[in-house]
Amino acid sequence: MPRLALLQSRSFPSKSEALAHHEPLIRQAAAAGANIVVTQELFLTPYFCGVQDPAAFDLADTLPGPITERLGALAGELGIVLIASLFERRGPGLYHNTAATFDADGSWLGLYRKAHIPQDPGFEEKFFFAPGDSGWPVWTTRFGNIGVLICWDQWYPEAARLMALGGAQLLVYPTAIGWLATEKAALGELQHGAWETVQRGHAVANGCYLAAVNRCGHCGDTEFWGRSFVAGPYGQLLAKASTSDEQILYQDLDYGSLEEVRRLWPFFRDRRIDAYGELTQRWRS
Amino acid sequence: MPRLALLQSRSFPSKSEALAHHEPLIRQAAAAGANIVVTQELFLTPYFCGVQDPAAFDLADTLPGPITERLGALAGELGIVLIASLFERRGPGLYHNTAATFDADGSWLGLYRKAHIPQDPGFEEKFFFAPGDSGWPVWTTRFGNIGVLICWDQWYPEAARLMALGGAQLLVYPTAIGWLATEKAALGELQHGAWETVQRGHAVANGCYLAAVNRCGHCGDTEFWGRSFVAGPYGQLLAKASTSDEQILYQDLDYGSLEEVRRLWPFFRDRRIDAYGELTQRWRS
Numbered sequence: 001m002p003r004l005a006l007l008q009s010r011s012f013p014s015k016s017e018a019l020a021h022h023e024p025l026i027r028q029a030a031a032a033g034a035n036i037v038v039t040q041e042l043f044l045t046p047y048f049c050g051v052q053d054p055a056a057f058d059l060a061d062t063l064p065g066p067i068t069e070r071l072g073a074l075a076g077e078l079g080i081v082l083i084a085s086l087f088e089r090r091g092p093g094l095y096h097n098t099a100a101t102f103d104a105d106g107s108w109l110g111l112y113r114k115a116h117i118p119q120d121p122g123f124e125e126k127f128f129f130a131p132g133d134s135g136w137p138v139w140t141t142r143f144g145n146i147g148v149l150i151c152w153d154q155w156y157p158e159a160a161r162l163m164a165l166g167g168a169q170l171l172v173y174p175t176a177i178g179w180l181a182t183e184k185a186a187l188g189e190l191q192h193g194a195w196e197t198v199q200r201g202h203a204v205a206n207g208c209y210l211a212a213v214n215r216c217g218h219c220g221d222t223e224f225w226g227r228s229f230v231a232g233p234y235g236q237l238l239a240k241a242s243t244s245d246e247q248i249l250y251q252d253l254d255y256g257s258l259e260e261v262r263r264l265w266p267f268f269r270d271r272r273i274d275a276y277g278e279l280t281q282r283w284r285s
Numbered sequence: 286m287p288r289l290a291l292l293q294s295r296s297f298p299s300k301s302e303a304l305a306h307h308e309p310l311i312r313q314a315a316a317a318g319a320n321i322v323v324t325q326e327l328f329l330t331p332y333f334c335g336v337q338d339p340a341a342f343d344l345a346d347t348l349p350g351p352i353t354e355r356l357g358a359l360a361g362e363l364g365i366v367l368i369a370s371l372f373e374r375r376g377p378g379l380y381h382n383t384a385a386t387f388d389a390d391g392s393w394l395g396l397y398r399k400a401h402i403p404q405d406p407g408f409e410e411k412f413f414f415a416p417g418d419s420g421w422p423v424w425t426t427r428f429g430n431i432g433v434l435i436c437w438d439q440w441y442p443e444a445a446r447l448m449a450l451g452g453a454q455l456l457v458y459p460t461a462i463g464w465l466a467t468e469k470a471a472l473g474e475l476q477h478g479a480w481e482t483v484q485r486g487h488a489v490a491n492g493c494y495l496a497a498v499n500r501c502g503h504c505g506d507t508e509f510w511g512r513s514f515v516a517g518p519y520g521q522l523l524a525k526a527s528t529s530d531e532q533i534l535y536q537d538l539d540y541g542s543l544e545e546v547r548r549l550w551p552f553f554r555d556r557r558i559d560a561y562g563e564l565t566q567r568w569r570s
Contacts, residue, residue, distance in 0.1 A: 116555045131557065136569075155552050157442030157490050158561050165569040187549075190519040194489045194550075197520035201486020204479045205442050234475040235482035264472075265479075267440050270401045272416065273565045276443050280558045284421075284450040 002143040004170070004209075005034035006249040008228040008241045010217035011046040015059065018044045023074065029248050030078040035104070035143040036253075038083040040215045040228075041151050041174040042097065045087060050220035052127040060089035068100055068108055076106020081141045083148055085174035088113070090130075097129040097150055099174060104142040112137055114150040115159060122180050122222050125152070138166035144255055151175045154199050154212065158279065164206035165268075169255050171202065175214040178224035192225055200235035207233045207262040209253050216244055233261040287428040289455070289494075290319035291534040293513040293526045295502035296331040300344065303329045308359065314533050315363040320389070320428040321538075323368040325500045325513075326436050326459040327382065330372060335505035337412040345374035353385055353393055361391020366426045368433055370459035373398070375415075382414040382435055384459060389427040397422055399435040400444060407465050407507050410437070423451035429540055436460045439484050439497065443564065449491035450553075454540050456487065460499040463509035477510055485520035492518045492547040494538050501529055518546040 007025050012018035022043060029037050042048075044067070048056040061067045067086060075082035081104050088098035088111070097114040113132025117125045136159065139146045147163025147170070154173045163171055177195060179188050195212075203210040209232060216226035228241040230251040239251040262268065278284055292310050297303040307328060314322050327333075329352070333341040346352045352371065360367035366389050373383035373396070382399035398417025402410045421444065424431045432448025432455070439458045448456055462480060464473050480497075488495040494517060501511035513526040515536040526532040547553065563569055
């Protein structure tokens with residue numbers, strides 16, 4: 001069974017420090033038998049979207065580039081699938097929140113550019129990221145068919161479904177979600193519960209594994225939730241990380257069991273594709 | 286705030302007995318302040334879909350007909366919105382699993398015909414019910430905008446989303462789901478957990494209330510789960526009924542709070558309607 005490892009980590013002041021911290025973690029995970037290793041969202045940088053500062057664009061990388069060469073070489077050396085969430089400079093004035101996926105031979109499978117972009121106080125992402133136009137690629141890797149989505153995408157059943165229709169056995173969400181100090185007391189637990197529940201629901205509806213890799217610690221006014229987790233095809237929590245500490249979270253994945261689940265509950269058989277056309281409308285009234 | 290009442294009930298040998306049992310329950314709920322009353326799935330009959338017996342078609346009602354007249358009169362008399370799940374004979378050899386909704390003045394708002402039809406041992410519904418072609422109507426009632434879906438629909442994020450896009454503040458699912466004796470020990474709690482989780486996820490993704498009204502007790506080889514519930518827009522469980530006993534489950538609904546939730550988490554703002562076209566495909570590979 002493939003072993004998944006999620007790198008729940010804090011923020012670092014510089015990209016070089018973040019990389020110097022993560023490389024040993026990736027090696028440690030591989031040494032512990034991990035076959036698929038996933039970073040948190042924008043793992044090389046602090047969560048810079050708290051304020052709309054144009055200087056933060058300097059943090060972006062051109063892809064492919066030195067960072068993908070280095071990560072691909074690491075994946076190939078260790079024989080792991082590596083999924084890294086990066087800040088991409090695609091063109092002058094055109095930036096994306098992007099995940100790069102490398103197969104276990106080190107080859108670069110491609111990019112997924114975050115499709116759903118949030119914009120609210122403390123999460124000013126529409127200032128930084130153009131909405132992705134990479135579609136819904138499912139990566140055929142040595143260790144399974146993987147659909148990579150990113151953070152705000154996790155609230156959208158459409159995104160999970162499209163990946164599952166593309167054959168995904170595992171959905172992975174690099175994430176940076178947390179509380180604003182002003183909201184935590186009143187809404188904190190409700191918000192965290194909603195976040196976990198909606199993703200567990202995607203695992204049920206699509207009969208697949210689902211993993212969310214969140215940041216921990218503070219960044220500006222935001223306190224990240226940690227609590228990275230892996231859910232199974234019944235939405236059951238299989239593994240869950242600490243709230244505040246760095247942690248490598250491991251979970252073995254039994255893809256064969258997905259076939260059993262989908263035979264008992266064949267949701268894909270009965271989808272009413274003749275009646276879903278209005279899903280592409282903004283509103284129905 | 287409108288008060289919702291879910292009539293979790295057992296099965297009765299005849300339609301007349303079921304109606305004689307439910308009328309006092311509906312009056313009791315109204316006397317307790319309920320404004321919206323919902324029956325379980327196919328509340329007039331035993332769960333006859335356990336075996337493919339053509340004689341069971343005799344249980345169906347033509348709609349509109351005496352049953353809708355009687356239920357509409359009751360709704361009007363009590364001033365309640367009444368949602369009743371019925372077995373409909375639409376034409377010769379054409380039957381549906383249908384929910385009728387009555388406004389608080391007794392007027393019949395219309396039918397929803399179950400769109401997703403299951404077929405597995407013990408739940409032989411494709412034998413009995415043609416897939417619904419009523420679309421995704423949202424009923425504008427005196428006590429809110431209500432989207433009625435039925436049982437197997439509950440596993441489909443598409444159905445919940447389409448109702449929410451139509452303005453639903455409350456999703457209601459009359460349901461008859463249970464365990465086969467052969468599966469209960471190994472999968473029982475996982476299956477129940479999945480059922481509750483996926484629906485709580487719909488409430489989160491759509492920022493709405495969601496209520497599932499299940500049967501209790503045994504019918505043939507099936508042990509129904511009971512555990513009807515109401516979830517709020519964070520997916521939180523607000524009310525939950527017994528596993529094995531009949532119960533009227535009440536919950537007050539604060540529709541105003543949905544506006545607050547959707548302002549903090551404006552999921553509808555960011556849907557990628559330009560990129561969802563393949564949701565109408567059966568499979569993407």
